[in-house]
Amino acid sequence: MKSVAGTSERAAADSEVIGRLDGAWHLVTIEQPDANGAMKAAHVDGLLVFTRDGHMAVQVRNLDPGHVDSAYSSGGYEASFGKITLDSANSILIYRIEGALVRELVGQDFPRAYSFVDDQLILTSTRDNEKWRVLWRRG
Numbered sequence: 001m002k003s004v005a006g007t008s009e010r011a012a013a014d015s016e017v018i019g020r021l022d023g024a025w026h027l028v029t030i031e032q033p034d035a036n037g038a039m040k041a042a043h044v045d046g047l048l049v050f051t052r053d054g055h056m057a058v059q060v061r062n063l064d065p066g067h068v069d070s071a072y073s074s075g076g077y078e079a080s081f082g083k084i085t086l087d088s089a090n091s092i093l094i095y096r097i098e099g100a101l102v103r104e105l106v107g108q109d110f111p112r113a114y115s116f117v118d119d120q121l122i123l124t125s126t127r128d129n130e131k132w133r134v135l136w137r138r139g
Contacts, residue, residue: 013088017114021050021093025121025136027060032132039133042067048121048136050084056095057081074101091115092126 027046031039046060062076072078080100084093095110111126121136 010089014086017086017088018050018052018054020116021114021121022052024049024139026139028120028135028137030060030132030134046078047139054084055081056084072102072105077101080105 025048027044027048030042030044032042034040043063044060045063046058048056048058050056058078058080060073060078062073062078064076067073067076069075070078072080078101080097080102082096082098084095086093091114093112093114095112097105097108097110100106113124113126115122119138121138123134123136125132
């Protein structure tokens with residue numbers, strides 16, 4: 001019985017998080033470490049969309065003329081879509097990329113810690129080698 005209650009509570013928590021994620025989010029900022037490790041805001045624009053059935057799509061455009069592409073972007077642009085699964089007990093979503101501008105990303109899982117502050121969604125990587133933070137505002 002205990003596991004059924006736990007499963008039911010987890011499903012309710014996941015459903016609540018999906019409800020909060022659902023819809024369009026506009027990019028506020030991406031903060032990344034500079035060469036000295038200090039967090040620096042990138043000059044970017046973007047849109048993130050979640051659907052109630054667990055899908056996600058993201059597009060980010062870097063507006064800095066001297067931007068250097070990353071593992072996620074090409075030509076200063078990042079675009080991908082896929083499915084998410086939740087671990088609401090740990091405030092983590094796992095983004096499985098089904099399609100992307102950078103083809104090497106397809107089929108990979110990207111775990112992201114999430115939190116909500118007022119009308120903002122904050123995403124960070126759970127990977128030790130990625131030290132960035134993205135702030136999105138409900139659109």
